Amino acid sequence: MGGGPTAARSLVEPYPGSDRNGPGLVGRGMPRIANWCGRVWASPAEILRPTSEPELCRLVRRAAREGRRVKVVGARHSFGRIWTTDDLMIELSRFHRVLQVDRERMQITVQGGMPLHRLVRVLERFGLALPNIGAWMEQTVAGVTSTATHGTSGRYRQTLPESVVRMRLVDGRGEPRVLEGAALRQVTLGLFGIITELTLQCRPFFFVRQHKHAVPREEAVERALAALERHDLVDLRWAGSVPRALVGQWDVEPGPPSWRDRLRQSIEATRLWAVNRTVAAYPASRMPTALSTRVWEVLGHAYVEASERPSRVSPWYRGLTYDSRGFAPPHDEIELALPRARAAACLREAIALMQEDRRSAAIEVQVRFSPAIDMALAPNDGRETAWLNLNVFDAVAAAPVVDALVRLAYSYEARAHWAKVIPASDRRPARRHPRWRQWEATRAAFDPHGVFLNRWYARCFGGVSGELEPTQEVAA
Numbered sequence: 001m002g003g004g005p006t007a008a009r010s011l012v013e014p015y016p017g018s019d020r021n022g023p024g025l026v027g028r029g030m031p032r033i034a035n036w037c038g039r040v041w042a043s044p045a046e047i048l049r050p051t052s053e054p055e056l057c058r059l060v061r062r063a064a065r066e067g068r069r070v071k072v073v074g075a076r077h078s079f080g081r082i083w084t085t086d087d088l089m090i091e092l093s094r095f096h097r098v099l100q101v102d103r104e105r106m107q108i109t110v111q112g113g114m115p116l117h118r119l120v121r122v123l124e125r126f127g128l129a130l131p132n133i134g135a136w137m138e139q140t141v142a143g144v145t146s147t148a149t150h151g152t153s154g155r156y157r158q159t160l161p162e163s164v165v166r167m168r169l170v171d172g173r174g175e176p177r178v179l180e181g182a183a184l185r186q187v188t189l190g191l192f193g194i195i196t197e198l199t200l201q202c203r204p205f206f207f208v209r210q211h212k213h214a215v216p217r218e219e220a221v222e223r224a225l226a227a228l229e230r231h232d233l234v235d236l237r238w239a240g241s242v243p244r245a246l247v248g249q250w251d252v253e254p255g256p257p258s259w260r261d262r263l264r265q266s267i268e269a270t271r272l273w274a275v276n277r278t279v280a281a282y283p284a285s286r287m288p289t290a291l292s293t294r295v296w297e298v299l300g301h302a303y304v305e306a307s308e309r310p311s312r313v314s315p316w317y318r319g320l321t322y323d324s325r326g327f328a329p330p331h332d333e334i335e336l337a338l339p340r341a342r343a344a345a346c347l348r349e350a351i352a353l354m355q356e357d358r359r360s361a362a363i364e365v366q367v368r369f370s371p372a373i374d375m376a377l378a379p380n381d382g383r384e385t386a387w388l389n390l391n392v393f394d395a396v397a398a399a400p401v402v403d404a405l406v407r408l409a410y411s412y413e414a415r416a417h418w419a420k421v422i423p424a425s426d427r428r429p430a431r432r433h434p435r436w437r438q439w440e441a442t443r444a445a446f447d448p449h450g451v452f453l454n455r456w457y458a459r460c461f462g463g464v465s466g467e468l469e470p471t472q473e474v475a476a
């Protein structure tokens with residue numbers, strides 16, 4: 001499994017023994033498959049798209065008998081190697097059906113491969129909504145709950161993984177299991193089994209009124225924290241060393257958008273789409289660094305200034321997601337969960353650091369806030385969190401600033417978001433979690449033969465060797 005053609009400019013580390021730019025460990029005739037933006041590649045020995053749970057059970061049993069590894073993937077909308085394998089890959093693209101809607105309890109049961117963009121529209125027909133959503137809707141419902149995708153938050157608190165009330169999965173022995181109540185309080189990371197069905201607790205469909213204003217960067221952190229006290233959802237964004245930052249705030253609204261609001265939404269989505277297309281088309285790797293820095297600065301200014309806008313209302317899933325007509329330019333993301341109590345100081349330092357260094361031009365930052373949750377291995381397990389997300393468009397140019405920001409965040413006890421790029425310096429991120437041993441024991445009980453392990457698991461739980469065995473310390 002090596003890097004793909006464009007992976008040389010990615011923040012994702014090559015595995016030991018693999019060649020970042022070439023075929024590396026890839027065997028002849030093996031399929032090549034990339035993540036959503038083509039920056040991370042895998043070469044599984046086989047890719048299968050089963051259609052039923054009994055078929056999945058048979059596949060897993062056979063794999064366990066033959067000592068093979070299985071990795072299930074959703075939309076491959078992760079930024080790191082969590083989804084990769086060089087053995088058997090299972091795609092759940094045929095598990096996309098709605099199984100049941102219970103209007104009275106406001107619950108929906110769907111198959112694990114259902115993409116969010118379809119789910120939100122089905123819910124709308126029944127007058128229902130999820131409590132929250134991340135910036136994008138291409139991912140699958142099993143993928144987002146498996147990695148603790150958090151969404152935008154504030155006083156309006158529940159996050160997506162917390163809305164799961166029942167889960168059905170095929171474990172490492174090839175047996176179906178149903179998880180409810182306390183058993184759901186773990187982020188599975190694709191390491192407990194293959195999730196085939198999920199029942200989600202919904203709430204009545206809602207609209208949000210959104211405001212975005214540009215503020216001087218020196219005031220940005222205080223303004224965002226003050227907004228958090230008054231508004232239902234809040235985020236903070238800044239780009240490179242652009243002198244103004246954006247505070248976004250949303251309030252839940254009972255009524256639908258006016259035609260003016262709809263028109264504004266549509267114009268803005270088109271504008272963001274155009275900015276994104278320009279970013280995607282810019283051949284950063286072939287340009288001199290000084291020119292690139294200038295281009296990123298101009299784009300950063302355009303983005304901040306164009307995003308300031310009067311308030312408008314939209315359906316929750318349009319207002320809370322990054323609506324750019326379904327197009328995002330290829331980029332890397334590192335997202336670090338900071339304890340909320342220490343976040344303000346860290347964010348102020350991060351802003352100052354980027355302002356002083358023009359190599360930050362290719363980085364856009366988004367900060368979101370979420371409550372503490374009771375879910376082993378979720379980055380916000382047991383602590384209120386400010387999520388510091390680095391969107392990195394040119395990994396080579398921005399690398400020194402990214403390193404400095406990562407060091408800064410870890411000095412404030414950050415924990416890495418599992419689906420993003422795990423910083424190279426964070427050798428065993430799982431061990432930052434207070435409940436990782438307990439989680440690991442549960443994982444081993446679900447998958448005693450290690451069928452679902454991959455090298456990413458070894459990297460995050462076991463050490464630096466890239467070996468696939470479960471961690472010795474846990475086994476001992």
Ligand SMILES: Cc1cc2nc3c(=O)[nH]c(=O)nc-3n(C[C@H](O)[C@H](O)[C@H](O)COP(=O)(O)OP(=O)(O)OC[C@H]3O[C@@H](n4cnc5c(N)ncnc54)[C@H](O)[C@@H]3O)c2cc1C
Nearest residue numbers: 074075076077078134135139140142143149150190195419
């Ligand atoms: C443009 C973009 C925007 C994003 N915005 C946000 C955001 O705002 N907030 C946030 O928190 N995250 C965000 N993410 C990250 C994203 O939500 C996660 O990477 C999510 O896990 C992707 O879901 P997926 O279906 O693509 O899963 P994949 O990337 O395919 O898989 C992720 C993990 O889930 C496991 N998995 C997938 N399906 C199953 C299954 N059926 N059973 C068991 N395990 C399974 C896989 O094995 C793997 O370990 C964003 C990603 C992108 C590309």
